[in-house]
Amino acid sequence: MKKHVTSLMLSMLMTSLNPAAGAAVPLWPEGVPNAKPQLGAEYVNDGLVANVSIPTLTMVAPAAGKANGTAAIICPGGGYARVAVEKEGMRYAQWLAGLGVTSFVLKYRMAEFGHPAPLQDVLRAIRMVRARAAEYNVDPHRIGVVGSSAGGHLAASAGTLFDHPEGRTGAPLDNVAARPDFMILLYPVITMEGAAAHAGSRKALLGDKPSPELMRRMSLETRVTSATPPALLIHTQGDTGVPPDNSIAFYQALTRAKVPAELHIFEQGGHGVGMADGLGTTSAWPKRAEEWLRMRGLLGSGVH
Template structure:
């Protein structure tokens, strides 16, 4: 009898390990929602699979999508954030498993939809189309994901910050529509979080590589103006939490100052945190002194404005 049990143990162990592998594989593969199930507008004939460098940096995106990262069921707040990572409109640099931004937002009970958007292979208006379709898609299917349709924000850094800011002001732009039925759903994000964002496409403060990838080598003046977000801010622009550092030598801080001034002139709500230290792309780096505190301030801003529930009184 003992020998039979001993012979049985390896089989049990194998079944358990196989189950563990299946569980881990399932956990590592969050749901993916195609943005354009009816067909990608302007799809290029050479379209193929996207490229992933193994570090969560994606390029050659021809079939834009949303990757859904949900928090634990018990902690879900009904708030969603569409995350547009940066990459100079040449790639989408999310990071592994959704990146640190996604993990932070999940810890707050926020459902994160990582946006894989078209970029240099297509240029304008493809990224804007993808961003606005993402908001419309999440809002139209909010109940399916336990999301409240009035608590859908957008977060972006660097070029992803430019795209998010565009969505916050150009949410009803004709070039962001394709004639689909979903165009009737509001594409306005309820709030924006912009981290070291590209804002202007005009001299002297333009981030030239982002402009070149989005608009080409020599864009016409009216095209540069159209994609300079500071020119399109109105009172209806999404309330914004804005972070930048004076040390950023890649996307200079004047981008954020232009946006802040435009929001103030329009009477649109904005909270800006401008720090002396922090290189471009520092994200949530922990060793930057006060700069590392921006996620805590952002959380407080979200709670104060009702996009996250208030913390219970201690």
């Protein structure tokens, strides 16, 4: 009887989670975990969305007949205090749509909730897309994460903490696998310790005085295992906000764990380059990412 009820609950929940292209739908239609209605409405400041209390996914699909089965959950950056939905969300989604990738831009909970709310949101997004893979015309084994800055930390959290108890809420969708199949991490926050840590992201996610144990646990270079999915890391030498040491440490951890990984550190550009032009070879990072996706068989034929 319990199994039947759980299946029925899952079916009812999934019926309500059907993001049409371009429409934002709630991740938690049954109710946001640890909801805080007193926060009031979210707002936009200088193109950045803040005070998010209702996480959503917005689907951006390729042109009809062009989808190749690969999907990406996009986690925009913003220091776990804001979400750069356009610059590091929709622009990436439109680029990926041109490659045949179906994207889902994630608007996630941040400083107002703190850890583990963002982790719950990104894992819920992966579970949701995987559970509805047939409807979205995607392969359930080709669902990855793309993240920038603090969103890169969130995407890397999905790739390292996909089975962590803190990422579960007791919802029926917890039964769906949350491990992403690949990661693209753009100038990501990785560590919460030492000089390379981004203090603003750490404070927003972990609070004013996080314990050494919590900082260590959320320093993702310490959480890599052989089960971590393949990763492409993009950074710039001139990034003083989130130093490239973050990507280097994560790459080294991936290499020790024998996880396929590729690291590009470009010379020009500071933090948050996005898809800006005029930065020499840095501006060509989308081409390098396309090559990596193709090599891994995520845009057609290639190695798996």
